Amino acid sequence: MADVNLLRAVSPAAPIAASPQFLREAEIRRGIELLYFGYSNMVKGADVHLAAQGLGRAHHRALYFIARRPGMPIGDLLDLLNITKQSLSRVLGDLQARELVVQTVGTRDRRQRMLSLTAAGAALETELFECLRDGVTRAYGHAGQNAVTGFWTVLTGLIPPEDRPMIEALQQAAPAERSAA
Amino acid sequence: MADVNLLRAVSPAAPIAASPQFLREAEIRRGIELLYFGYSNMVKGADVHLAAQGLGRAHHRALYFIARRPGMPIGDLLDLLNITKQSLSRVLGDLQARELVVQTVGTRDRRQRMLSLTAAGAALETELFECLRDGVTRAYGHAGQNAVTGFWTVLTGLIPPEDRPMIEALQQAAPAERSAA
DNA sequence: AGATTTACGTCAGCCATGTTGACGCTTATG
DNA sequence: CATAAGCGTCAACATGGCTGACGTAAATCT
Numbered sequence: 001m002a003d004v005n006l007l008r009a010v011s012p013a014a015p016i017a018a019s020p021q022f023l024r025e026a027e028i029r030r031g032i033e034l035l036y037f038g039y040s041n042m043v044k045g046a047d048v049h050l051a052a053q054g055l056g057r058a059h060h061r062a063l064y065f066i067a068r069r070p071g072m073p074i075g076d077l078l079d080l081l082n083i084t085k086q087s088l089s090r091v092l093g094d095l096q097a098r099e100l101v102v103q104t105v106g107t108r109d110r111r112q113r114m115l116s117l118t119a120a121g122a123a124l125e126t127e128l129f130e131c132l133r134d135g136v137t138r139a140y141g142h143a144g145q146n147a148v149t150g151f152w153t154v155l156t157g158l159i160p161p162e163d164r165p166m167i168e169a170l171q172q173a174a175p176a177e178r179s180a181a
Numbered sequence: 182m183a184d185v186n187l188l189r190a191v192s193p194a195a196p197i198a199a200s201p202q203f204l205r206e207a208e209i210r211r212g213i214e215l216l217y218f219g220y221s222n223m224v225k226g227a228d229v230h231l232a233a234q235g236l237g238r239a240h241h242r243a244l245y246f247i248a249r250r251p252g253m254p255i256g257d258l259l260d261l262l263n264i265t266k267q268s269l270s271r272v273l274g275d276l277q278a279r280e281l282v283v284q285t286v287g288t289r290d291r292r293q294r295m296l297s298l299t300a301a302g303a304a305l306e307t308e309l310f311e312c313l314r315d316g317v318t319r320a321y322g323h324a325g326q327n328a329v330t331g332f333w334t335v336l337t338g339l340i341p342p343e344d345r346p347m348i349e350a351l352q353q354a355a356p357a358e359r360s361a362a
Numbered sequence: 363a364g365a366t367t368t369a370c371g372t373c374a375g376c377c378a379t380g381t382t383g384a385c386g387c388t389t390a391t392g
Numbered sequence: 393c394a395t396a397a398g399c400g401t402c403a404a405c406a407t408g409g410c411t412g413a414c415g416t417a418a419a420t421c422t
Binding site: 025026027028029030031032033034035036037038039040041042064068082129132133135136137138139140142143144146147148149150151152153154155156157158159160163167170171 | 206207208209210211212213214215216217218219220221222223245249263310313314316317318319320321323324325327328329330331332333334335336337338339340341344348351352
């Protein structure tokens with residue numbers, strides 16, 4: 001194993017506080033790296049669970065957002081995922097074939113297809129959520145409330161302001177009945 | 182454009198502080214979502230720059246880590262990227278064909294291939310870094326020093342403890358002369 | 363010294379997930 | 393009634409993962 005080889009002069013246990021001139025290269029790189037490895041590790045467990053069912057990350061993302069906003073139309077999901085409808089259609093086709101997701105005709109606008117999870121879909125999404133949750137809960141718990149707020153603040157700052165409302169809308173309790181355009 | 186449709190009851194401008202019981206589902210989901218969108222947006226600019234040269238994200242990751250630890254052997258890079266040698270070899274092949282990366286025989290262990298960037302490789306890596314840097318700098322600046330520390334702390338907590346030394350070693354100034362196993 | 367292991371290279375094929383372009387249908391809307 | 397919007401679908405292609413198998417040089421163990 002080469003694992004140990006990256007270790008040289010060794011590393012303090014706790015993160016060092018951001019310096020007053022916290023915009024220098026080293027601190028930018030640190031953020032980039034932690035974001036990359038943090039994200040990778042967060043989803044690692046879910047990937048395994050997904051693979052066991054013959055599904056991939058793309059399926060998880062769709063399941064996740066549909067769970068988050070039941071009744072969401074396809075167009076909104078496309079905006080969130082930022083992929084083409086052809087890519088999404090493959091994924092949704094798989095999920096529907098497995099009866100994890102169903103479509104219903106929009107009530108206000110009959111051109112729309114509203115997405116929601118079946119009981120089986122919701123159950124799977126819950127399992128996948130738990131894979132992510134364990135890691136996040138531990139990280140939040142060790143870091144403390146203050147750090148979590150900082151974590152949210154920095155990440156929000158990485159998102160272009162015009163995209164933030166879309167993302168913050170996910171956090172509203174109410175399931176989406178889509179507003180008229 | 183359906184963008185505006187995800188907007189419903191609307192969103193406060195600044196992030197809300199983590200609640201005392203900050204381990205509940207809503208706050209976990211918020212972290213998951215911000216991490217996903219934050220990461221996606223961070224790399225978006227670099228992706229465009231890469232595509233303009235006919236390269237992909239995989240090439241960037243290799244360039245990035247080689248820039249970070251010049252002289253790093255292949256095995257260490259494999260550990261960081263967590264992919265197979267076959268996947269990496271395609272990427273490194275491309276980078277060498279374009280004379281962005283060179284290999285030299287290991288000094289201590291002649292079986293190893295030490296990786297480093299050519300001048301052109303370093304120049305490209307710098308351009309790509311700047312794509313990421315702009316976003317991160319803005320996010321750090323708006324969030325403030327305290328938030329940045331929290332951001333680091335939570336992300337570090339997402340990484341399994343046994344992997345942290347490898348990642349923290351990236352942040353040591355010194356270029357790697359690989360330690361004997 | 364000889365056997366074994368390590369570090370790396372390589373060929374071949376497969377899979378997941380993204381892309382572009384084109385065309386069609388139903389429903390809303392001006 | 394014409395046009396636009398929301399969605400479905402076919403076809404082809406690119407990227408970047410994967411497995412499996414096999415080879416070679418150098419280090420290490422006995």
